[in-house]
Amino acid sequence: MGDNDGDNDTVPELSSSLGWMQRKRGNKQSGGSVIGGLTVDHSHEEGDGFNLSESGSYREGLVHISQAGTTIHGADALDQHSPSPAQGGSTSAKRANRTDLLRYTVSASNFQNMEKIGAGCSGYVRKARWKQKDSIVAIKVINVFETEKRKQMMQEVLMLCDMHCDALINFEGAFYHEGTINVVLEYMTAGSLEDVVKLSGGGIPETILAYMAEQIVEGMSFMHANKMVHRDFKPCNVLVHHNGRVKISDFGVSAVLENTLDKCTTFVGTFLYMSPERFRSDKYSYPSDLWSLGLTLMQCATGEYPYLRNSGKTYWELMEAIVQQDAPKLPENRYSAGLEGILERCLQKESEKRPTIEVLKNDDFIVSHCATTPLAARLAAISEWVGKVRSCFVSVTSPSSNSFSAPDLACNFAHFYVSFFQPHLRETLWSLYEEGAVLSVGQEMLNGRKQVMGKLLSVEASLEISPSLSDPEEWSKIAKWDSAGMVLALTVPCMVKNAKTGAEGAEIQVEFDLKADLKRICWTVTRQ
Template identity: 40%
Template sequence: MAGLEELRRKLQPLFDADIGPSPGMSMDPCESYMVSSEGAVNLLSKSSGVYNFSEHGLEKQTNGIIHDIDRSEQAYRCSSNEMHVFGAIGCGSSSIVYKAIHITIHRILALKRINVFEKEKRQQLLNEIRTLCEAPYFQGLVEFQGAFYTPDSGNISIALEYVDGGSFADVLRLRKSIPEPVLSHMVHNLLISLGYLHGERHLVHRDIKPANLLINLRGETKISDFGISAALDNSVSMCETFVGTVTYMSPERIQNESYSFAADIWSFGVTVFECATGKFPYSATEGAVNLMLQILYDPSPSPPRDKFSPEFCSFIDACLHKDPNTRPRADELLAHPFIRKYEKETVDLGAYVRSVFNPVSKLKDMADVSFW
């Protein structure tokens, strides 16, 4: 417990949720963050309290009380001086992701860096933190390892598990398409994760696409990138904001109508269609406006009946109903004939992933990092 008390001392709260900011603090005009002269930052979340970040790690404060977010003492001792950062492994609209090694525990991690001074990125950071660390760990989501603030750069780094295979987009670049039996098992696992997000966490992901679905060399699938996810407080709550990747966006979202979990099902259906056929189902070469018009007014895409099983075609058709009220829920899709068709077939997802991504090259990359 002494180590935990030392960590708490280093992470003295900069803001008291009951009495307000401490002396010497500067408040952002939008009242979403504050910075201290000691090189630490508070992110203020109306729904979740106050997040205290420093070079030493992260703690959360609610009603004046500091709470460890993690379920163990160790995970949040994730400080900047314990990280050795290597090259970038990806980037998105709000962040750059680097490969790093956590020196004290000799574990390879993915560090997602987000600039705290940009309001939109702060909100995405809060979304990511809330989704990944404020609930019991779920295997189908990328695992949260901690976070820390670097004053010199103004960046908050989120430490995530390093998924050593790659994304579904990487698989498509190397293999063009994924065979039905393999895809069925992948889809089964992803539907469990999506059902957890929708049913247990009441979250709409809002950016389901091949680049945000990951798989490791053991064949375990993971949903990642929760920066624009949105919480629905109850079954009748609806989202109304226009965010996400337009190419995978549902018709109701494009029309700026209220939407709910069914919007993720549409995006998932487009993603699975692309994984099976190797082609995005719409012509996206003539600009975003033309693409949106296709999604709204063209018939929903359907796989070629002569190349794919009736069960697969039925699965895609169910996901891509224009009317969101007729799309099945994630848990209902688990009982779809496309899933049942292959569930008794032995499919080694780990072996498939290792056949796509050169395991020797992957192991060499990890050995090079570990050697340091």
Template identity: 30%
Template sequence: MPADTPPRRARKPPPPGLDLTNQSPGPLPVSDTGSLRDGNVSLNMQGLRISSDDSSASGVGQDDKQYIVMQREDMDVLRPLGEGTSGVVQLVRHKPTDQLMALKIIPLGIAERERKQILQELRVLHRALVHGERADASVDSDAGGVASCGGEGGTREQQRVPSIISFFGAFYADGAIHIALEYMECGSLHDALRRRGAIDERVLKGIATQVLRGLHALQQLKIVHRDVKPANVLLNSVGDVKLADLGMCGELANSFSRLRSWVGTAAYMSPERISGADYSFNSDVWSLGISLWECATGRYPFGSADLTFWELLHDIVEGDALGDPLPNTPSLSVFLVQALRRDPSERPDASALLHHEWVRDRTPPPGTLQAWVKEVVGAAPSAGIDLFE
């Protein structure tokens, strides 16, 4: 070996709970009547039913408001939006409401792990919907109440759960799960980065504020997103920013519990997650911090694309690549220093960061995000959207 060739780092055993083997599909949990059932989730051609616990979904009463009616006959398919390894996304028009939606279609012949992620996404989306409806009812009961803020131009429907992609319903038909979601026509933050490179600080502040609201809302539901990254932050033309892809979410018993399972995108994992230790809500804050660092500089902080997993683990847990990346934006730099603290006991959660000086001061004027999105994507909506990344 030449003298100037650095030695490769020694391989380490995988973190606890990391399964590097492929999983084949298990038996499909479909009843004789054509209903897909898994735990407290029941899907059929008429819609989705979720019980309040993990018992059989058949016991849910009519007054539980856990049943969402939606069926294929309600949809006019307009055009494909994107595809992934586990399914496709179509732009549809919901005929009863004349509303555009993004319809995810996932065949059941996928790996068991992916199927569980889809069912978990349904559970989380449903919890967010029910939580939002209760919040709306609370506002409606207060004569002076005002709905909580969403993006720059969000409707009341979109403001139910701040900065979480809206869920309209789901059904099972022709061997596939169909999930109807809010259509975010301007693609993802990852798409914007590819088109324009580094993002202006004023725009970043608006994006960060909305993502923090989404993480705070998930924390109120005792949910950790576990896959915050630019590809899972979606944009629309009125300046709304929404977290998507909730299939990786983990649920905590209470605000002081911790998780240990290893799922999500390694490149944006917090040190405690990628090393296999226990983690909680502020692991999502690290992922947001890395995403903002990437957006502010136009590049991912930890090395090149050919970095091995073990080199990535070393850089995240022990490396010095972050430093002080933004000397010309000191307030943002202080924010990132706090969000990227390696010790999770010293890292604030989303609620605390919503009160950070960088978020609260010099708020971008109304329309900043909307103007930036239109400049990035042009007058025409995005031709595609990937809700499977």
């Protein structure tokens, strides 16, 4: 997911034995019921309103989670047993005014775990393959007994279930597993804006930034129209895909207002991107997101966080700078008047002087770049630029680290490749191939990325990894690691499938030479 906020990549294993649960719950008995295949425990502990049943299910406000998935209720589910928002229950003004029921049937058995791609003090994010769909997803995992993180995760689940917008990350469900909450989200291949800006070595070109800004503003507009304030908007909470899509993520501290005149009062989020009114402990609302957006766009353009440019600052110096000093500006004579203008409007020190997000949708910087360029061309331009920054197969495990395993990498890459070889996703793979890549198909030899992708896009079939590789030990037999050249050679037996009917055909051997790109933290194919 792109937000690596710590170096602890483990969540303690928690015993779910009956004896442990009895000690945790004392003599309290659960009064469970079955709703849509989910076991729901209606009793509640004192304190934070959290109660985990012996079967591994719990209810918090409107959200029920079990080992079999998630049920999210509307207002009619709120009763005397449901904790109110003040007690820590997960609810929202929007969901509390609805009566429809949402169900997500998903469990740990649906997924094949891949590598961890981000970690914090209370949890981590990992890639995983959804077996039934043969798709790659990201799963956020947190310790269920970390009260504050759990509540944030439950809030995010509640937010995501009602947000259907192309510029917001897609929610696929959540489940309980061995002492953890697991939230399943779409996987964004390029990581976060923060990642691509760092790897770009100098910031994002203005035209590409305008195309990205249009999508970001669209997502923020959807949130504000639905009375949601993000409250933690920053580069690492905006994710990028090699198909050109850019999406806002991480809604754990977002707030839902009862009406457009309401204000927030809570000090939450990352202080680097907080607006002046929030540092002053004033009430705040939607304009605070506009300030965070302005700092984010400036950082994307210059490659540096605006307030730390040319010198480091302590927390207190930074707070003083944000509250007391003039808003940051772009370096002179290097950027267009359009970019300078949109940043100046977002970075007004007084919140009432900032534009609404709806006004920003028609800002000259966005309109001048996007109005006459079709969406497909805008997405293609983002895709091309991102593909030059890093390939679509990203691995945070360095080949020089003790945790590196050639068989694990081979397994992860093969499943990634096959998932994206489906016809509607295959174009994403173009960034995987080096400019001088070679593809051999029978007696035919194709040289260069353009020829390779032309051939691959013409293939109507899809692929499925042979059942012979179901045993993890088999991967060590097909993967050969050359540490000197930093190249992994692997031969993957695959079944050819009819892309429309799913009917299986012949088994073929697909060979790859996969080269590590340590600078870009990714891997590329040199030969196939």
